Amino acid sequence: MGVTQIANRLGIAKSAIHRHLQGLTERGYLTQNQSTTRYSLGPKAYLIGRLAPGIEDVATAADGPMRDARDKMGLTTVLTAPSMSGMVVLKTVHGTTSIAIGARPGSELPMHASAQGHVALAFGPSLHLERTLRQPLAPLTAHTITEPEKLKAMVETVRRNGHASAPEQALLGINALAAPVFNANDEFVAAAAIVSSIQFVPAEPDAGMIAAVVEMARQISRNLGHGYAGQRPAQ
Structure with a gap:
């Protein structure tokens, strides 16, 4: 409206x-x-809405694909959606390893220092990137991207590849691998990701891990009515 x-x-x-x-x-x-x-x-309204029975939303559409990906890799899967200030965690399916790393629903991840944020900057509305570049890029670790030109270059790489990782950019020892989720109108609505220690999600994830995360995002998109059959073309 x-x-x-x-x-x-x-x-x-x-x-x-x-x-x-x-x-x-x-x-x-x-x-x-x-x-x-x-x-x-927005994403926080969806979190409130999920308390009401019978509401179909992106988190509901993601449940099966997230659990399938978790079972396949044993790693925590996380669904986030963009807000004005970052990526809001909508849903977490904890991994099966003895020590599972996750993210609390309702918490926010920084746009400039998370794989999920990089996906949003690459595939979401341009206002996300414009707003992020207008603000100081706070150094959360020694690996955080703090230079606007480097962040723009990273976004272009993510747009070409169709996925993103951000090793130790928000927290030392932690990495995530994320891919975009689209709705029936071909709009970016969320990022689907796996999260774990750098030991299990390395700085350069292998092809099998990338394929599993991209497939998770693709299945969620299909559940939302999106019909793309492969990597979404760059805009």
């Missing part, structure tokens, strides 16, 4: 509605389509 439509329905001034919508968007409860300027539910 747009600002005018919401204002007319509620009988409230457009300026007031706009302030409220911006606040909800900044907090991850709404997202704004860059092309149409219309608003829809």
